[in-house]
Every structure is written in structure tokens, then in C-alpha cells.
Amino acid sequence: MRTARFAAATAALLTVLAGAGTAMAQPAAGPAAGTLVTVGSPASPFSQNKQNEPAVAVNANDPSVVVAGSNDNIDMEACNAGDPTTCPFTPGVGVSGVYFSFDGGHNWTQPTYSGWSARDCLGPAACSAHVGPIGTLPHYFENGLVSDGDPGLAFGPRPGPDGTFSWSNGSRLYYSNLTSNFGATKRTETFKGFEGIAVSRTDNPQAAASGDASAWLNPVLVSKQTSTTFSDKEQIWADNAQSSPFFGNVYVCWADFRSNSHGHALPTPLLVARSTDGGSTWTQKQVGPATDNGINGQPDGCTVRTDSHGNLYVFGVGVRGGTSFEMMYKSTDGGAHFTGPALLSSAVDPGVIDPVIGRPVMDGVAGARNDLAFAPSADIANGAPTGSDATNQIVLTWADGRQGVNNEQLMLMSSTNGGASFSGPGTVPLAAGDRPYYTAPAISPNGKDAYITYNAFTTPFRNDTSSPRGLVGVMLHADVSNGTIGPFGTVARGATGDPRTSAQNDLTAEFLGDYVYTAATRTGAVGVWNDTRNGADCPAIDAWRQSLRTGPALPRPAPQADCPATFGNSDIFGAAVSDPTP
DSSP states (O other): OOSHHHHHHHHHHHHHHHHGGGOOOOOTTOOBOOEESOTTSOSOSTTTTBEEEEEEEEOTTOTTOEEEEEEEOTTSOOTTSSSTTOOOOOTTOOOEEEEEESSSSSSOBOOOEEEEEOTTOOSSSOOOOEEEEESBOSSSGGGTEEEOOOOEEEEEEEEOTTSOEEEEEEEEEEEEEEEEESSSSGGGOSSSSSBEEEEEEESOHHHHHTTOGGGEEEEEEOOOOOTTOEEEEEEEEEOOOTTSTTTTOEEEEEEEEOOOBTTTBOOOOEEEEEESSSSSSOEEEEESOOOOSSSSBOOSSOEEEEOTTOOEEEEEEEEETTEEEEEEEEESSTTSOOEEEEEEEEOOOOSEEOTTTOSEESSBTTOOBOOGGGOOEEEEOOOTTTOTTOOOOEEEEEEEOTTOTTOOEEEEEEESSTTSSOEEEEEOOOOTTOEEEEEEEEEOTTSSEEEEEEEEEOSOOBSSSSSOOOEEEEEEEEEEETTEEEEEEEEEEOOOBOGGGOOOTTSSSOOOOSOOEEEEOSSEEEEEEEEOTTOOOOHHHHHHHHHHHHSSOOOOOOHHHHSOTTTTOBEEEEEEEEOSOO
16 A cells, blocks of 8 residues: 555545645535434433434435434333333333435434334333334334344345346335344244344335335344354445446345453454345355454444445454554455455544443543444445446545544545555544544545534543533535545534433443444435434433442432433434535
């Protein structure tokens, strides 16, 4: 990569991004403030009002159709059910929320189906879940499964009766998510292991949006596992460019957490599964080694994309020689074989380790966890739906902590030669005070526009839980010309909320999940982010969280008795923006 061409490309990107610092002019109408995506979820009580980890997909063959997903606790029991100081995940109740838009992402609907539900378990009696209304994916309980969130969404062509893919057959939506066994014993388990990967599909989003569960096919188990396997952090992509020799293939990547090896290492290979028949059957392949020992480690989060030629790219953050790197694997034969990893850039996880949750946090004591490995994000201008105007430029972003706490940066890399070399990383200038948390780029199918959605903390690291904190969702846009990106301007900026209102279900810290998402068309983009504007901070929870870290520990509060009604209300907001420079 240390070639003259790479050095020149790096200099070009850095020059463009440096100039963007004085070119953050807003479109004339001002940035969009964002629209609520999780429209069916309540403002209270906790944890039914908790949503996070959004994903979004636009149908390349009909960009008016947009579908989003999130972790959605809408069907969980309230804290007041049973012990009022605990807010558990109700056994058997799913959390894979789904939301539909048929006007390009401007307005949203959240369907109601039937399944295993505890949404009427409001206390004071202990909860007894039962068949009832659900706001999450259908058909899991009936198939001995639980939908466990971490959504991934992708549109591809629908296969015809002869198995041939064509957009003329219509479109198919794929929704990947984690899944666990509904049964509590080995005798009643549907699959081996603690957590697996499943994919739901629909060919009729309009019917699915209306609450017609029959519009969804039964979920299909993708991961092949042993009794000790915990699959996690999956993402999905459908090869949606008709020019590709593998048009219609669907790919899922995930981290395969396996049993401890003599206490010295946790084997965690990156796996990729592919389907060539519209998601009915899957073939699983290990990509790279399994070693994970602190010196060398594999990605435990990933993004998967294809270009117009059918080349398959898998991105993640792994460790080599004790240093974290943005990594890329590539397949030129439809996922049968892979080369890599190519080490694209070193990357530094933002934040400091919180002693109670054992994870990095950025906003302060008892803050929302952050982990660089969860958030690799990339996109490719593959020319979908036809592939005819593809530039195949790759864009890759992440939030980086190499400059230390309160100086976090949004980093951007790009490739115009199929990943043979990358320009960057360059720093994307942000609004004053924005500390990027999670990022997601998208590039228009014709490669003319780049977008980035990011969550940012707007306040410095807090050494106490009593000081207000700020969280905001933002979308940026830049023109792309001959591979050169920039400068960026703000096209959407949500209202600032206080992340202290969010909560893990055990209440010990905030919780905002692991990523945000962006999808681009030729005329605009849709971004989704975590949002706490409608939540209320709870001083009793703040004081208790602080006491867990400084001692002595205070009694655990009862949220519904000791907090404002909207404590814990974290939402998914989004924005559908038009290209400001068409």
C-alpha cells in the first residue's frame, strides 16, 4: 500500500477533508431535525420504551420502499411486574423490531403481529408471558425461537419459479437477527448453542406493514453451531446489481464465539454464509483464523457488501500484533473463497474502561458502552439495480480515539480500485463539540454522492453522573467527483437528548447499542440513529450508578416509583434527505 499512487490518493483525500473545515455550510432550508421511526413503541414504562441498534435498507428497484429495524423492548414486562427494582428481559419475548416506509423514509409505520408477549405485564404481580400482540418479527415463537435483535436488512431480487433472479419477479426483503431457543432445556431446544443467526424474509412489504404475518416466510437458521457456540454481531447483504454474475446471492457475516481453549484464548472466527436460492438454504464458511488472544484477534463485528462485478467484501476490526486494525477480506467467486485480511489502517477505540460494565465508555461514569469492534461500516457504489453506472468506489468510516478522550475523530477511507489500495484515513470535520460515537457511510449507486450518519456526544467526558450530558444524531453529505470526496455539509441534525435517560436492563449504565446506519439512492439518502430527546433523566438512578463505582452502594431504585415516567425512553429517529447539490 506504500506506493506513489496510494500516497497521492491519501494526500488528495486529506486535502479535501481539511478544506471541509471551512465549508460546513448548511443547505438553504437548514438541516432536517429527524423523524421518529419507532412510531409504535410507548414513551413508558421502562423497558418497553427502549429501542437501539438501528438498521435501514432501501429497495434499489423501488426507492420509495424503505424498511428499518432495531432492538425493540416493546413487548417486555414492566419493571413493576414482580420485584420493582429489576427490569429483566422476559424469557421467550423477542426484540427484533421492524418499521416500514413507503414514501422514501419520510413517514413510518410499525405493524402489530401475534406471538409471545408480556406487554400487558405491568405489575404488581410477577409476569406470565403468553400469546398476545407483538411489535417484533412474527413466527419465531411458533418455530421454537426467540428473535434477539442485532438487526440487519437488505433488499434483493426475488427468485422466479425456476430459481432465476430478476427484478421483474419483484423484490425480497431479508431481515437477519440473533436468535435463541424458546425452549429452556436441551430436550426442547431448536438448535445447538446459546445464540444463533436467523433470517426472516418477505416479498410483500405492504402486507407485512399492515400486520399480515402471513406476508413473512418462517425464519431460517443460518448458523451451524455446537452446544458451546454464541453467534453475534451479524450483518446481511444481497447482491442487488444485475450486472453481477452472482446477482441474487445473499450473504451474512458474523462473529462465531466458541468455547474457551484451556483458559488461554477465546476462538472467535469470522464466518460468512451465502444463499443462492433466496435465503432458503445457506452454506457457511470460516473467513480467516479463529485465534483471539489479545495479540492476534479476529473481527467480532462486520459489514458485508458487493460491487457491480459480484466481488464480495467483508470489513471488520481485528487485532494483529496487539494493534487494532480496520480489516478487509475479499472474494471474487461469490463467497466460495476469500483472500485477506488486508490491514487498511490502525484504529483506536474511543473512551475509557468503566469498572462496572468492563467496557469502554465515552460520555462519562456509567456511560453507554462503546467498542470499536462493533462498528465497522462501509458501502460500495455498485450501480444497483442494474449495475450499469457503477463506479464501485468503497467508503469506510469509524469513530477513532487516537487523539484521546474529548478529541475523538470521525475517520474516512476510500478505494477506487477494488480495495487494492485505500486513500486515508482522513478526518471528517464535524460541528464544534461533536464527539463521534458510531458512524455509518453510504455512497450513491452511481458514486456521485457520499453520506455519513453518526451519533455524537456533545458534552465532554463526565466524571460524575449528576452533570447533564448530550447525545445527537447527524447526517452529512458530500459530492464525489472522480473518486474525490468532499467537502461535507450537514443535511440532518436531530434534537439533543441526555443519554443518561437510556439504560441497560440491569440499570447499571446507559445503553445505546452498537451502531447506526445509512442507505443511499441516486437522489438522496436515509439515515437512522439512536435518540434520547424524548427521555427523562432519573436522579435516583444517577446516584445509584455513581455509588456502584465509588461506594458505598446505595439501594437499587425502583424505576417506575423513583423515576420520571419517560426514564429509559430511547428511540430510533431518522431522516430522509435529498441530494442538496443535484
